[in-house]
Amino acid sequence: MYRTALRNVLAHKGRLLMTALAILLGTAFVSGTLVFSDTLGQAMKNSFAKSYTDVSxxxxxxxxxxxxxxxxxxxxxxxxxxxxxxxxxxxxxxxxxxxxxxxxxxxxxxxxxxxxxxxxxxxxxxxxxxxxxxxxxxxxxxxxxxxxxxxxxxxxxxxxxxxxxxxxxxxxxxxxxxxxxxxxxxxxxxxxxxxxxxxxxxxxxxxxxxxxxxxxxxxxxxxxxxxxxxxxxxxxxxxxxxxxxxxxxxxxxxxxxxxxxxxxAIASGTDGMKTMLLVFAIISLFVSIFIIANTFTMLVAQRTKELALLRAIGASRSQVTRSVLVEALALGVAASVAGLLAGIGIGAGMQSLIHATSAGMPTGPLVIAPTTIVVTLVVGVLVTVLSAVLPALRASRIAPVAAMSSGDQPATQKSLVIRNVIGSVVTIGGLGLVVMGAATKSSSGRVPVGVGLGLAIIGIFILLPLLSRPVIALVGPLLAKLAGTPGKLARRNAVRNPRRTAATAAALTIGLALVTGLTVLGSSVSDMVDKAVTSSMKADYDVTLATGDLTPELAAAIAKAPGVAVSSPVRRDYWEFNGAPHSVRGYDAAGFEKLVQPKMVSGSAAALKQGQILVDSDMAKKENLAVGSGVKVEFHPGSEGTLTVGGVYEGNAMVSEVLMANSEITKHVEDSYLSEVLVKGTDGPSATLKQSIKDATGNNPVVAVKTKQDMRDEFDKVLTFALNMMYGLLGMAVVIAVIGVINTLAMSVFERKREIGMLRAIGLDRRGIKRMVRLESVVISLFGAVIGVALGTFAAWAINRTLISSLPTLSTVIPYGELLLFLALAGLVGLFAALWPARQASKLNILESIKTD
Structure with missing residues (x-):
């Protein structure tokens, strides 16, 4: 049986090539991450070892x-x-x-x-x-x-x-x-x-x-x-x-x-980077699981008669199972070794890239630790073998006589019913936990939301075969109208084997769910910052120092700059109000209302001029404060007093919990932290005013003079960089998903040789065959993408709800344009993935295909 298993690997090496490539990419990501982080960490340790050579x-x-x-x-x-x-x-x-x-x-x-x-x-x-x-x-x-x-x-x-x-x-x-x-x-x-x-x-x-x-x-x-x-x-x-x-x-x-x-500290930094990269490597390997399982399921189905014959001549069920697992083991070992070698190359490439873009970064010889080798090989082989377990068990259950009489054994209705029931229970339970956690609108809901999302994702993956029929049926009329007979055939092929369609689409679902979730979260946070800046800042310019630590002299110089009508240094501190620490922000009371515009719930912003404080609505609720309330304050050890609340304003991410006049702050703490200076010009924002402010600081290279739009753009730049990095890391999972589509279609074409031959015989030309395979691929890809986008959007909404307690103005913003772009790209991915299988299908010989056993 072992010789038979190894011969089967060699006999089907073409059909296993794409699966091996998926395993190779996943394990290469793992080994590349380990090699790069170990090499960088060792180089930094060697470099920084010189820091204290002359210090005892x-x-x-x-x-x-x-x-x-x-x-x-x-x-x-x-x-x-x-x-x-x-x-x-x-x-x-x-x-x-x-x-x-x-x-x-x-x-x-x-x-x-x-x-x-x-x-x-x-x-x-x-x-x-x-x-x-x-x-x-x-x-x-x-x-x-x-x-x-x-x-x-x-x-x-x-x-x-x-x-x-x-x-x-x-x-x-x-x-x-x-x-x-x-x-x-x-x-x-x-x-x-x-x-x-x-x-x-x-x-x-x-x-x-x-x-x-x-x-x-x-x-x-x-x-x-x-x-x-x-x-x-x-x-x-x-x-x-x-x-x-x-x-x-x-x-x-x-x-x-x-x-x-x-x-x-170096180890902590490199470990953090290693962990982040490994998370994305695990995602890639998880995507690979669907491809591997799908591949072996299709191979088992295509070799039904062969396996039945083995059973008929005396092979036991356990021997058939082992033969399939040995195939998986051989494939896993070969692909993991190749992935290890590719990962070493990736690690070397990443090191060279970092050194080229950051010339001062320390470098050194590649570090290939024994742990890297063991982890890469064990992970690759385990993922492959475990993915093949279910297909192997299905192979062992093939009845010799029944199997030899049919070339295809579709899933029984009973097995799909059981699967659908289990999937429904898990999904409903998961969604219930998510809704319960999201309803708390606080950090306490993060655990149920996290657990619920995990269960919901698993449940939806189980339900994908059930979901494939109604979702794909929606595009049926459109396919028939645009592509005629090839379109109808493509739709029917996509839903003929719902298990296979689900397994193929699942890889894209994972990738699109993660990308969508990140995008919705990013858009929501960006919108929150945009609204906060727009609603609270009336100043024309916000002047900051790169170090974030301004001097009173610099603030005074800015106030005297030509064209400046009103300015105020912004002081920041943390004091204890009624025994609880809260952030304090100070402004010059005379110009406050011309520079800042908090949305007042009660009281008046003019209360700052009377030495009173303004508190945000969340703090007022927590501390049971209202206009006229007195609050006990510990300014610093040994200095206490009582302040009066003069107004309550709506919470804003850009404004502190407590606002008060700078003159009042300096009565209690002389050396509070100056974070920025707000400026309003006599004639509004202008290039002349901006240069005037710069001149007042002596054209200081570390001074930034920013408008509201500059502040938005600065935040968006950071957010875009983070999202692009995440997209880049998720790109490996998407590539593996594309490989899965190609692999499934290629094996499906081989499996349906007779059917394709019959279609050609009754008049469907080569172009029609190509169109049928391409449309089938596009339909499957779009099915996975639609489920992924919906799942990612729901996950982002739930996560946002758990952040409301710390970010009260956060709301879920759905970037419809970007999500439609993701769907369009998924369609293109399906079209690209079908190019080679469609070409192979169109080149099949009609007579040879019809007589295929």
Whole structure:
């Protein structure tokens, strides 16, 4: 039986080719993901291992550079700072070889066009610390001299090259305040992986760096190198003994601890990426299951007489089952090995692509872990064998005499009735859970919605054979009208074997359901943001800093810009109201109503001028507040008071829970966070006003001046990028689904040779045969697509309902144009998939086909 099974694989290798390709693609996705993530993770670990080579102990002040007041009682204890005295005390320790005071923060560099070089999150600023020779070993000079005054800086070599700058040039830099023009005195190199991976580095002398990034005399951290013979832990104890007792939140860590934390962070990042990619690989493999099961079901049906003959000459049912499973095993092993090799190539290609598009990304040799090999082969083989189990069991149930008398054994009515009953029960149960969870309109409904959607999807897959008849019947008249006899035949062929149609369409259903769900969710969130921006913002421009941390000086400069009629810095904070934390946003009361337009439910926005607060409707409901209510507030540890509610407004994703006047906020917290400045011009938005604002900030490269449309476009850009990435990852599943359609049609053509021959004999020409096969493919594809689009839309609606508690203005928006495009593309997919099978069908010899046994 085993020899027979292997001979069958070789005998039907053409019919199994597409199935093998589906398995290959799925396993290649798995192995490629594992190889790429392991390689990238190892390369990053090797690169970042250099970060702390000269650090035995690092003392860090997390609050350095923050202008916000203490957020809690622990923060309130932190009155100490890292100063020159701290550095000298640590350097004098018996176990310390040297200690270095480090100043660090954000400094962006403008190119010659006024744009920021690199990304803001990787723009670093720091202090150049010369030794007795006048050089800093941490940043070797390759050209020029060290910066020595407030108007001098040094840049890393890569940044200088990107900007086209040379020693002696005047360049523009910016932190959280107005931009400054400074002289480039030196160019340095560094092995800091944050810089070598594409970041920018701007160095100033220590005093200038402290003034720009911290406060005079303050350091962000102190790095200490141990003397030979002193362990890191011993030095850590020594450092802890000299730190001020009121240091509160100072962090002290050894170099080994820092390296371990860094390795853990890298592993977490790559594991997250690996998990996401593997989810899509699993989706692809899940789609492959339908193709594999469909293929073996059709092979069993086509070999009915052969299997019956084996039974007649003594083969047992278990032997027939094993023979089919051995075929699946052989196919799974061969395709999985090929998938593993293809995945290694994919991993290498992804690494090269990342390195080419991000030149600073670390690279290294491919990492092919034993786990990758084992997982890929085991997953591929298991998926293939398990998919063939049901077809194998069906093969074993073929009665020898009955099977030899018929070439086709359609599903019995009884089996379809049982299937439909089971599918209906599962579907109704799943839909009931979804509706119950969605009705809660809160996060508590996410579990029942998730479970319900899973059950509903399974139930609908079970019911696909039942659904195929009425859904496909809807297009019957249209097919007959447009394509005549080939159209009628295509419709009948599509519903003749509902099991096969369902299995073929299921692959597309999965892909379209996921794509549709993502699209509807994206459109809903985009619509929510659009409405929030449109309804709440009356200002002409929203001025922000890339770092999100404005200074009062910058806000004042914007207010004085020519053409500005009204402006207000926006302060943000978190306070406890009646013991519960809530977000607070502050505006200048005089111009508030000209810049912001919350939809008032009760009270008046003018209450801000009387020192009262406005609260959103959700908070008012939770805290039982109304106009005139007094609410107890803890502004920061040790500071409490009572504020009066002057108005309640409708919740909005773009507006905070509590609104109040900036003058009231500064009475309680002087250093609240400035996030943006809202501006209204005397003559509305204009290019002149925008440039005036930019000029007021010194043409700061990190300042963004955005209109409402710019804010919408910015969000849509991020959302579109995320959706396109998801579509790209789901593309593999769609490709596999197309392979399934091709495979089914090709095998169906072989199975229906006699029928096609008879059609040709009674007058249907080659063109009619091609049209019949193509239309059948289009009908099956559209059937799967329609079910997928409906399922995806329903899933998105249910998920949206569970988000309403946190996003009260979120509503389900159905992008009909995009969904119709998906259906049109599904039709094209069906047409493309039928090209080769249709061609093969039209080329069949009439006489040979009619006499086919």
């Amino acid at each position: 102990v690092l003392v860090t002040d997390p609050s350095a550079g923050s202008r916000m007041g203490p957020r809690n009682k622990e923060d309130a204890k932190n009155t100490a700072k890292l100063t020159d005295a701290t550095v000298k005390q640590i350097a004098a320790l018996p176990g310390a070889a040297k200690a270095r005071g480090v100043v660090s923060g954000f400094i962006g560099v403008s190119d010659k066009k006024g744009n920021l070089i690199g990304e803001f999150w990787s723009a670093m600023g720091g202090n150049y610390v010369p030794d007795a020779s006048g050089k800093d070993s941490r940043y070797p000079l390759v050209e020029g001299k060290a910066p020595s005054g407030p108007k001098e800086v040094a840049l890393d070599k890569a940044t200088a090259e990107k900007g086209g700058y040379h020693v002696g040039d005047t360049i523009r830099i910016a932190s959280n305040g107005p931009a400054l023009d400074v002289k480039l005195t030196g160019i340095v190199t560094t092995d800091d992986p944050q810089i070598t991976s594409g970041g920018t580095l701007t160095l100033l002398d220590t005093a200038s760096a402290q003034k720009m990034l911290l406060t005079p005399g303050q350091y962000s951290s102190v790095s200490v190198l141990a003397k030979s013979g002193t362990s890191e832990s011993a030095l850590l104890d020594q450092v802890g003994n000299v730190l001020p007792k009121d240091h509160g939140n100072f962090r002290t860590e050894t170099g080994q601890e820092l390296n371990d934390e860094q390795a853990k």
